[in-house]
Amino acid sequence: MLELIDVRAGYGGSRVLHGVTMRVAPGEIVAVLGRNGAGRSTLARAIMGQLPREGEIRWQGQSLTSLAPHQIARLGIGYVPETRDVFGPLTVMQNLWLGQRAGKARTARPPSAADRALTLAQAFERFEELAPRRDAPAASLSGGEQQLLSLCRAMMAGPDLLIVDEPTEGLAPRVVARIGRILTDLRASGVAILLIEQKLSLALSCAQRIAVMGRGTLVFEGAPDALAGASAIRREWLEV
Numbered sequence: 442m443l444e445l446i447d448v449r450a451g452y453g454g455s456r457v458l459h460g461v462t463m464r465v466a467p468g469e470i471v472a473v474l475g476r477n478g479a480g481r482s483t484l485a486r487a488i489m490g491q492l493p494r495e496g497e498i499r500w501q502g503q504s505l506t507s508l509a510p511h512q513i514a515r516l517g518i519g520y521v522p523e524t525r526d527v528f529g530p531l532t533v534m535q536n537l538w539l540g541q542r543a544g545k546a547r548t549a550r551p552p553s554a555a556d557r558a559l560t561l562a563q564a565f566e567r568f569e570e571l572a573p574r575r576d577a578p579a580a581s582l583s584g585g586e587q588q589l590l591s592l593c594r595a596m597m598a599g600p601d602l603l604i605v606d607e608p609t610e611g612l613a614p615r616v617v618a619r620i621g622r623i624l625t626d627l628r629a630s631g632v633a634i635l636l637i638e639q640k641l642s643l644a645l646s647c648a649q650r651i652a653v654m655g656r657g658t659l660v661f662e663g664a665p666d667a668l669a670g671a672s673a674i675r676r677e678w679l680e681v
Contacts, residue, residue: 442633457657471649488505496529541637603634645665
């Protein structure tokens with residue numbers, strides 16, 4: 442389980458998170474919604490150790506607060522940033538190979554009876570859109586293909602928790618639906634997912650719990666049905 446207790450973080454002297462407390466259980470999708478500037482991406486970066494933070498962050502009972510990003514990744518936490526961060530000059534296969542190599546170094550991670558790490562063959566079977574482009578430079582892929590590549594690369598290491606930041610930004614509805622199916626399938630295999638998203642429809646369709654952020658704090662947390670009935674919350678913190 443991922444557990445956050447009174448987490449505060451920011452950039453330089455500017456604080457963005459003002460005490461976030463939440464959890465993500467095994468095999469659960471928790472969607473974090475909110476407008477731009479609410480602190481959602483800062484939350485992901487704080488969990489991954491990419492910026493100074495205060496409070497307590499625990500994964501499976503172990504504190505992450507003092508760990509570096511590579512140490513956190515080796516505990517079985519995958520991260521798909523909002524910038525996708527594919528290596529443009531490298532081919533699709535080489536990008537996936539880097540994810541696979543990273544997974545082999547998880548010395549701090551407890552052994553699992555059902556390791557989810559993917560082989561290249563399994564990756565191209567699960568992400569079939571990438572198979573015809575395996576030898577193409579990642580920079581030549583469409584935005585949707587790059588997002589699928591970033592997701593697939595994170596899955597090469599077989600994470601138990603996947604943090605996905607804005608996976609559908611700027612993508613066509615067909616690709617958005619495809620990403621929703623991928624996340625749902627991952628959850629069914631036991632992967633916990635922290636989904637940072639703006640599209641309410643995607644969150645309502647695949648998440649078991651929804652958290653809404655506003656001004657660096659949680660202003661709502663509950664089941665999708667509860668948010669669907671909370672018109673005041675949606676109007677104040679989500680709708681434009």
